Amino acid sequence: MFNKRVKIRELLAQEPTGQEVTVMGWVRSFRNNQFIALNDGSTNNNIQVVAELGKFDDTLLKRITLSASFKVKGTIVPSLGKGQKMDLNAATIEVLGDSDAEKYPIQLRNRPTLEYLREVAHFRFRTNTFGSIFRIRHSLAFAIHKFFNDKGFVYLHTPIITASDAEGAGEMFRVTTLPFDEEKNKTPRNEDGTIDFKEDFFGRPTNLTVSGQLEGELGATALGDIYTFGPTFRAENSNTTRHLAEFWMIEPEMAFYDLEDNMNLAEEFIKYIIQYAITNNRDDLEFLAQRLAEEEKQLPQDKRSDMGLIEKLEFVLNNNFERITYTEAIDILRESNHNKKKKFQYPITGWGMDLQSEHERYLVEKHFKKPVILSNYPREIKAFYMRQNEDGKTVAAMDILAPGIGEIVGGSQREERLEKLEARMKEMHIPADELWWYLDTRKFGSVPHAGFGLGFERMVQFVTGMTNIRDVIAFPRTPKSAEF
Amino acid sequence: MFNKRVKIRELLAQEPTGQEVTVMGWVRSFRNNQFIALNDGSTNNNIQVVAELGKFDDTLLKRITLSASFKVKGTIVPSLGKGQKMDLNAATIEVLGDSDAEKYPIQLRNRPTLEYLREVAHFRFRTNTFGSIFRIRHSLAFAIHKFFNDKGFVYLHTPIITASDAEGAGEMFRVTTLPFDEEKNKTPRNEDGTIDFKEDFFGRPTNLTVSGQLEGELGATALGDIYTFGPTFRAENSNTTRHLAEFWMIEPEMAFYDLEDNMNLAEEFIKYIIQYAITNNRDDLEFLAQRLAEEEKQLPQDKRSDMGLIEKLEFVLNNNFERITYTEAIDILRESNHNKKKKFQYPITGWGMDLQSEHERYLVEKHFKKPVILSNYPREIKAFYMRQNEDGKTVAAMDILAPGIGEIVGGSQREERLEKLEARMKEMHIPADELWWYLDTRKFGSVPHAGFGLGFERMVQFVTGMTNIRDVIAFPRTPKSAEF
Numbered sequence: 030m031f032n033k034r035v036k037i038r039e040l041l042a043q044e045p046t047g048q049e050v051t052v053m054g055w056v057r058s059f060r061n062n063q064f065i066a067l068n069d070g071s072t073n074n075n076i077q078v079v080a081e082l083g084k085f086d087d088t089l090l091k092r093i094t095l096s097a098s099f100k101v102k103g104t105i106v107p108s109l110g111k112g113q114k115m116d117l118n119a120a121t122i123e124v125l126g127d128s129d130a131e132k133y134p135i136q137l138r139n140r141p142t143l144e145y146l147r148e149v150a151h152f153r154f155r156t157n158t159f160g161s162i163f164r165i166r167h168s169l170a171f172a173i174h175k176f177f178n179d180k181g182f183v184y185l186h187t188p189i190i191t192a193s194d195a196e197g198a199g200e201m202f203r204v205t206t207l208p209f210d211e212e213k214n215k216t217p218r219n220e221d222g223t224i225d226f227k228e229d230f231f232g233r234p235t236n237l238t239v240s241g242q243l244e245g246e247l248g249a250t251a252l253g254d255i256y257t258f259g260p261t262f263r264a265e266n267s268n269t270t271r272h273l274a275e276f277w278m279i280e281p282e283m284a285f286y287d288l289e290d291n292m293n294l295a296e297e298f299i300k301y302i303i304q305y306a307i308t309n310n311r312d313d314l315e316f317l318a319q320r321l322a323e324e325e326k327q328l329p330q331d332k333r334s335d336m337g338l339i340e341k342l343e344f345v346l347n348n349n350f351e352r353i354t355y356t357e358a359i360d361i362l363r364e365s366n367h368n369k370k371k372k373f374q375y376p377i378t379g380w381g382m383d384l385q386s387e388h389e390r391y392l393v394e395k396h397f398k399k400p401v402i403l404s405n406y407p408r409e410i411k412a413f414y415m416r417q418n419e420d421g422k423t424v425a426a427m428d429i430l431a432p433g434i435g436e437i438v439g440g441s442q443r444e445e446r447l448e449k450l451e452a453r454m455k456e457m458h459i460p461a462d463e464l465w466w467y468l469d470t471r472k473f474g475s476v477p478h479a480g481f482g483l484g485f486e487r488m489v490q491f492v493t494g495m496t497n498i499r500d501v502i503a504f505p506r507t508p509k510s511a512e513f
Numbered sequence: 514m515f516n517k518r519v520k521i522r523e524l525l526a527q528e529p530t531g532q533e534v535t536v537m538g539w540v541r542s543f544r545n546n547q548f549i550a551l552n553d554g555s556t557n558n559n560i561q562v563v564a565e566l567g568k569f570d571d572t573l574l575k576r577i578t579l580s581a582s583f584k585v586k587g588t589i590v591p592s593l594g595k596g597q598k599m600d601l602n603a604a605t606i607e608v609l610g611d612s613d614a615e616k617y618p619i620q621l622r623n624r625p626t627l628e629y630l631r632e633v634a635h636f637r638f639r640t641n642t643f644g645s646i647f648r649i650r651h652s653l654a655f656a657i658h659k660f661f662n663d664k665g666f667v668y669l670h671t672p673i674i675t676a677s678d679a680e681g682a683g684e685m686f687r688v689t690t691l692p693f694d695e696e697k698n699k700t701p702r703n704e705d706g707t708i709d710f711k712e713d714f715f716g717r718p719t720n721l722t723v724s725g726q727l728e729g730e731l732g733a734t735a736l737g738d739i740y741t742f743g744p745t746f747r748a749e750n751s752n753t754t755r756h757l758a759e760f761w762m763i764e765p766e767m768a769f770y771d772l773e774d775n776m777n778l779a780e781e782f783i784k785y786i787i788q789y790a791i792t793n794n795r796d797d798l799e800f801l802a803q804r805l806a807e808e809e810k811q812l813p814q815d816k817r818s819d820m821g822l823i824e825k826l827e828f829v830l831n832n833n834f835e836r837i838t839y840t841e842a843i844d845i846l847r848e849s850n851h852n853k854k855k856k857f858q859y860p861i862t863g864w865g866m867d868l869q870s871e872h873e874r875y876l877v878e879k880h881f882k883k884p885v886i887l888s889n890y891p892r893e894i895k896a897f898y899m900r901q902n903e904d905g906k907t908v909a910a911m912d913i914l915a916p917g918i919g920e921i922v923g924g925s926q927r928e929e930r931l932e933k934l935e936a937r938m939k940e941m942h943i944p945a946d947e948l949w950w951y952l953d954t955r956k957f958g959s960v961p962h963a964g965f966g967l968g969f970e971r972m973v974q975f976v977t978g979m980t981n982i983r984d985v986i987a988f989p990r991t992p993k994s995a996e997f
Contacts, residue, residue, distance in 0.1 A: 034769055036665060036737065038665065039665075053768070053769045053960070055735075055958045056958070069737050069768070069769075070667075070735050070736035070737035070738075070768070071665055071736075071737050096957050096958040097957075097958045098958035098959065098960045100769075125958070125959065125960045125961065126929065126955070126957070126958045126959030126960055127958075128956075128957040128958045129956070129957070132956075132957075133957050134953070134957075150731075151731040151950040151951075151953060151954065152735070152953070152957070154731070154732055154735030154736055155735040160735070160736065163667055163669070163732070163736060164667060164736070166667075166668075167662075167666075167667040167668045167669075170658075170668050171658055171662045171668065174654075174655055174658045178651075178655045181520060181522065181523075181555055182651075183554075183647055183648060183650075183651040184650075184651045184654050184655065185647070185651075185987055186744070186761055186986065186987060187987060187988070188759065188987070188988045188990060188995070188997065189673070189721075189744045189746075189759055190686070190721075190746075190758070190759050190990050190995060191995065192995040192996070193997075200690070202674070202688045202689065202690060202714070203688070203689050203690065203693060204686050204687070204688060204721065205686065205687050205689070205693070206684070206686060206687065206748045209687060209689070209691075209708060224693055230686070230748055230750075230758065230992060230993075231758075231990070231992070231993060231994065231995035232992075232993035232994070232995075233995065235995050237674075237688065244987065244988060244997060247634075247635040247638070247987075247997070248638055248647070248987065251539075251554050251636070251638035251639040251644070252554035252555075252638050252644065252647060252648070253520065253553050253554035253555050254554075259743070259744065260670070260673045260743065260744065262673075262674075264690045264714055266714075274674070274714065274715075275672065275673055275674050277670055284537070284553070284554070285518055285537045285553075285584075445610070466635040466996075466997055467635075469618070469635060469636070470635065471610070472612075472613070472616075473580050473581075473610070473612040473613070473616075473617050473618075473636070474539045474540070474580040474581050474582040474609075474610045474611075474612045475582065475609065475610030475611075476537070476582045476609045476610055477609065502670065503669055503670060503671060503672070503728065503731075503732065504671070504672045504728060506672060506674050506715070508714060508715070508716075509714075509715060509716035510715065510716070511672070511674060511675065511676040511715035511716075511717065511719050512676070512950075513672065513677075513728060513731070513950055
């Protein structure tokens with residue numbers, strides 16, 4: 030029975046009253062052959078273990094090195110030193126695991142870069158930065174489940190392996206068990222030489238999902254309100270700070286919702302999970318805010334943020350998101366261009382154009398200086414399932430753009446009218462026979478409904494202030510990289 | 514703004530006091546040209562809408578068919594009929610979506626079988642049985658997150674796509690973007706004719722994960738306590754009622770835990786999530802219990818359960834799980850065989866043999882009649898990462914066996930001693946160079962730690978009483994089947 034230790038987070042919340050405790054953790058530092066900063070991952074704050082001089086033998090003291098692990102029993106007393114309220118006066122110190130400090134991959138004195146830490150992602154959790162990021166990531170995930178659970182949504186696990194490639198959200202990974210051949214050419218083939226997928230595991234070609242939305246709609250049009258929270262995949266060769274081949278997405282889908290209901294829910298949702306992190310991860314956010322502020326000092330004045338990290342989050346909580354239509358956005362962009370306020374790399378060619386990241390950032394960061402919900406996009410640049418507006422030109426789509434991140438949510442009211450949906454699918458060459466089940470929901474008790482998708486890692490980036498998406502997921506999957 | 518409807522679950526919890534409400538949902542039945550049972554998926558219980566005779570015209574009434582959808586405004590009054598406490602006296606009835614009742618795929622009068630309902634899985638959520646199952650599934654998932662969150666665990670998203678196939682838990686699906694083909698043989702090849710995986714998306718062969726455990730250990734040995742909850746995959750050609758190619762698994766991993774701590778946590782965990790469902794899904798459980806009882810009436814006396822569904826769950830809550838060692842289990846099985854109490858298809862050959870499902874079921878269902886935690890298995894039948902016991906023959910493994918389901922949890926204390934781990938990997942031909950990061954945790958501050966895996970669908974089966982695993986996941990993935 031090991032499990033009688035107290036977690037350091039809980040211990041530090043107590044008052045020091047001479048209590049006897051057992052603590053276990055890893056060494057963060059060892060000063061004056063006497064003071065051990067011990068950390069167990071429950072918080073960035075360490076417990077200061079005092080190893081009274083002369084009480085422990087040199088053989089033991091030599092083993093107190095960076096990232097070695099220990100079990101310490103002793104008494105909690107008010108600290109004589111500054112910077113902590115309590116000390117743990119060690120009665121016994123037991124080595125759990127040694128660490129050769131010279132060989133330990135993360136040498137703090139070298140100020141390891143984020144790039145380097147990605148190469149040792151198995152140990153980066155042991156740093157303050159990544160401890161904070163992954164505790165915040167956890168809180169955001171829990172807040173998401175709590176938000177939807179409290180509203181009576183059903184968490185639906187939509188399939189990861191899918192035979193449908195109709196959504197067309199991006200390039201897909203193939204999933205297969207066919208012998209991939211090799212010298213002997215064992216791959217089963219049809220007479221015409223093409224591969225015989227009837228022999229594959231699922232009897233047809235299958236891929237990794239790019240979205241659970243279409244299946245989510247099946248759930249919503251029966252259970253009312255559902256949400257998904259699972260991994261999604263893009264086989265795009267994008268080596269950027271914004272893209273992952275494997276990322277997590279939340280996709281709520283609601284029966285009896287129109288576009289406005291959808292926007293209201295999305296805004297409430299984003300504010301709820303940010304508030305949850307502020308309430309539950311204050312220490313971690315303050316650490317990251319401090320880190321970010323120091324990093325920004327290296328930047329020229331005009332590249333620095335107007336607000337600190339926590340200030341930014343509170344600003345989002347305390348202000349309504351700006352809601353404008355695509356058409357209004359185009360007018361603003363054209364105007365700003367015309368007035369030479371801003372020169373864009375991609376010119377504003379006019380209504381109907383797709384907005385680039387620089388345009389979105391201008392709207393959010395320069396023009397409105399707050400999150401923006403853009404709605405009613407031209408139908409030609411949006412997916413087949415979005416509800417067609419009466420104007421014949423636009424669809425009931427909405428994107429939420431966040432400062433520093435860009436698009437964080439994309440959603441729409443769905444086309445619930447069978448004829449309109451079928452016509453649009455035909456125009457866009459979406460194979461109706463593959464989506465018979467999707468069309469069925471429009472044939473039997475179709476209802477107005479809407480939903481949106483939130484990229485989880487982008488949300489974690491927004492809350493933690495991390496600029497590279499690879500730093501907010503445990504083991505990032507990117508082109509040519511699948512380590513760990 | 515549609516979102517002013519009241520959910521039927523919330524409405525039915527109110528007292529009928531003449532309140533004006535808007536309800537939306539699908540028709541479950543229509544009696545006497547007057548009484549509409551409307552359901553919105555929030556509960557199995559319907560609201561009875563009363564369409565006063567003569568008030569609505571025939572054209573409208575003809576459209577009130579099975580699974581058509583409606584928006585009804587009206588007044589809530591105490592019901593005059595039996596079986597419900599309130600009626601909704603309709604002021605207006607608006608068709609949202611028609612349903613051709615003759616063509617609707619689920620004809621209740623035909624008593625559709627579970628097998629048939631799998632073929633129309635997009636509509637089975639609209640039945641009482643599957644509404645209940647998926648609301649319970651949701652509650653169990655939420656309870657899992659709440660249990661771990663309340664204990665300070667960090668939810669870790671371990672990778673789905675993995676280059677590691679070292680765990681050896683089963684056959685894997687390949688993930689690739691290489692051109693699979695085809696007539697023109699574009700697949701990149703090395704000089705010796707083998708496929709050149711440097712050209713694949715990740716620059717090496719990759720698969721779908723069979724377990725997040727090894728990565729989970731990286732998290733636990735830094736953050737303390739972590740858990741995963743994500744999809745896992747087995748490319749096994751098992752067409753049984755117990756296997757899926759894609760299923761969800763929960764894998765907690767705890768630093769500073771030994772085997773006993775691990776067993777204690779697992780038992781507490783299972784009881785917590787069952788209690789959560791009993792508290793929050795009473796109606797759904799009662800419906801499924803009733804369903805199961807009726808189904809069992811068809812069975813011969815000796816095949817029927819001793820207990821009803823809810824009784825069974827409460828029995829699990831109120832009793833300690835039986836804890837025995839593998840060695841004790843073998844003795845019991847040998848004894849029962851010897852006494853001719855039980856004839857097994859697979860004979861009890863003696864210590865060292867792997868237990869078959871029939872043996873496990875005998876222990877759980879006949880001998881102890883409650884959940885059993887079996888521990889300390891022979892090392893030869895267990896994975897390389899399990900901690901070797903002092904006897905030199907067994908490892909600190911534990912499995913939890915549940916009545917009617919068999920193995921529901923598998924776990925172990927992990928081997929934290931580098932030399933022992935390396936020696937075992939060598940014996941079992943596990944490539945150490947692929948797992949350099951795993952071994953690293955044993956080189957730098959290794960700690961005793963333990964964890965387990967819970968198959969989520971098996972847990973949902975246990976709680977809902979469903980005998981086929983395909984009926985507790987939205988869209989099952991099985992050999993030759995990946996519809997929806």
